[in-house]
Amino acid sequence: MKSRASAGPLSLYVHVPFCRAKCAYCDFYSLPVGTCLDSALADGYVAAVLAHTGILADRSGASGFDTIYVGGGTPTALPMGAFVRLIEGLANLSGPAPVGEWSCEANPESLDAGKLRVLRDAGVNRVSLGLQDMDDDVLRAAGRASTTKADALRALDLIAAEWSGRFSADFICGLPGQTPASLTGGLVRAIDAGAGHVSLYDLTLEAATPLAGAVRAGRTRLPGEDSDRAARCEAERIMGAAGLRRYEVSNYAFPGQESRHNQRYWESGSWIGVGPSASGSVSLPDGSVARSNCARDLDEYIADPVGSSSEEIVAPRDAAFEFLMMGMRTFRGVDAPEFHRRFGVGIETLFGRSIDRHPDLVIAGERGPAPTSEGLDLLNVFLRDCLAELAESAWRPGS
Ligand code: SF4
Incomplete structure (x- = not known):
């Protein structure tokens, strides 16, 4: 690692x-x-x-x-x-x-x-x-x-x-x-x-x-x-x-x-995870995320906690969607300025059409889009549209 x-x-x-x-x-x-x-x-x-x-x-x-x-x-x-x-x-x-x-x-x-x-x-x-x-x-x-x-x-x-x-x-x-x-x-x-x-x-x-x-x-x-x-x-x-x-x-x-x-999880912040099966997540400067996973086996973990852990890199596109998804789990909603800082693109640019399509589920929160009570219960409906919109987007991270 x-x-x-x-x-x-x-x-x-x-x-x-x-x-x-x-x-x-x-x-x-x-x-x-x-x-x-x-x-x-x-x-x-x-x-x-x-x-x-x-x-x-x-x-x-x-x-x-x-x-x-x-x-x-x-x-x-x-x-x-x-x-x-x-x-x-x-x-x-x-x-x-x-x-x-x-x-x-x-x-x-x-x-x-x-x-x-x-x-x-x-x-x-x-x-x-x-x-x-x-x-x-x-x-x-x-x-x-x-x-x-x-x-x-x-x-x-x-x-x-x-x-x-x-x-x-x-x-x-x-x-x-x-x-x-x-x-x-x-x-x-x-x-x-x-x-x-x-x-x-x-x-x-x-x-x-x-x-x-x-x-x-x-x-x-x-x-x-x-x-x-x-x-x-x-x-x-x-x-x-x-x-x-x-x-x-x-x-x-x-x-x-x-x-x-x-x-910290809902704001896609950084944490380290230790102990068998724990995962950690550290945001990197290019918008990607380093996700670590400890061995899901106690003996393996005890023998070599660092060597038995693995790491994967979550690409900025996926990290941007995760950022939205996690932020929308709370009534505070998504931190739009932080989204822009991390990914170099506005949240409205990537997900604006989906946000506009669901005024009953998504409102303007103190920092960016936030769920209504109904939106918290029907999050998947909104997120499905966001995923489709992201797939159609011409956004190239880092460009
Ligand atoms: S097995 Fe342990 S961790 Fe799982 S629900 Fe029961 S007490 Fe909690």
């Missing part, structure tokens, strides 16, 4: 590839390790991640990370010793200035007061708790074997009592057996416990997962579109009444509690 310097602020994503048990709907790279992850394996993973982070940070030339996100997998599935080494090691590598936003994902069954203390003492200021639904029947039907409602209630009590930083709760809409009441029951509890941010994803049935197999074989039924719509509507009503506003396709927050790290 080449050395890539980052011009703007740089973020760091760390993938922790361990979970207590594998959920039947999940296709993230994570290994089910129960409650006794082998400490030599955990230590080898942490050593590889810290070495990799140090090398990529040096190459980037950045003086520190603007945001850090430790996700997975389940970071809190690490045994305490490895968890401390990872979090303290990242704090040591993060540069002299405090990290603007540092998030760590946690799962209810493996979060405890000691781990919250480690996070707080290292400067982590945001915890993202994976709840998905808090009804035991739904968790069982979805094949989420590691967590129960009791675990979730305990974790919420712990966060309410012990955590003073920001707190986000993750839910999934469309799980088998889910009802509007089961989804919103959990949501209300999370907001009561202090969640200032909620991610509400639609279930994506990934073909290779056990859940997709069970649905194909007729052993499991999904709730269906009407039920999903009713659940999402009721969830949005509850969040709206509490003061959380939708700011991205799947994300809701009190004003000021929006995720800064994810904003």
Whole structure:
């Protein structure tokens, strides 16, 4: 892999590839390790991640990370010793200035007061708790074997009592057996416990997962579109009444509690990714993007984190479309001046016809085109037209 310097602020994503048990709907790279992850394996993973982070940070030339996100997998599935080494090691590598936003994902069954203390003492200021639904029947039907409602209630009590930083709760809409009441029951509890941010994803049935197999074989039924719509509507009503506003396709927050790290992705900024299966992305001066991918295999990654990673260059044409697509995921919309700076062409020049064709989906935002509420739900309709318009365009990057 080449050395890539980052011009703007740089973020760091760390993938922790361990979970207590594998959920039947999940296709993230994570290994089910129960409650006794082998400490030599955990230590080898942490050593590889810290070495990799140090090398990529040096190459980037950045003086520190603007945001850090430790996700997975389940970071809190690490045994305490490895968890401390990872979090303290990242704090040591993060540069002299405090990290603007540092998030760590946690799962209810493996979060405890000691781990919250480690996070707080290292400067982590945001915890993202994976709840998905808090009804035991739904968790069982979805094949989420590691967590129960009791675990979730305990974790919420712990966060309410012990955590003073920001707190986000993750839910999934469309799980088998889910009802509007089961989804919103959990949501209300999370907001009561202090969640200032909620991610509400639609279930994506990934073909290779056990859940997709069970649905194909007729052993499991999904709730269906009407039920999903009713659940999402009721969830949005509850969040709206509490003061959380939708700011991205799947994300809701009190004003000021929006995720800064994810904003980096939506603004096509630069970040480095470490840990098996993590990807990184650095914008290059000619408008192209260097996208790196870490090995999707723990042993390979531990043996040689740098050498087992690969890199591809996303050409400026594709990068321009990605920039538009990611920007249109948020109500802030696309940063048109930045688009022009990167690609040397106006966004209206490339996509003006599609923008004009959809006044119900796209409006003028503070910095460029932005989605309406309907536009956020029907993004693909607009993007399909943009792709066709780009294909017909005579634009030659760099000309
Ligand atoms: S806990 Fe999260 S990352 Fe782990 S298997 Fe379940 S959904 Fe996937």
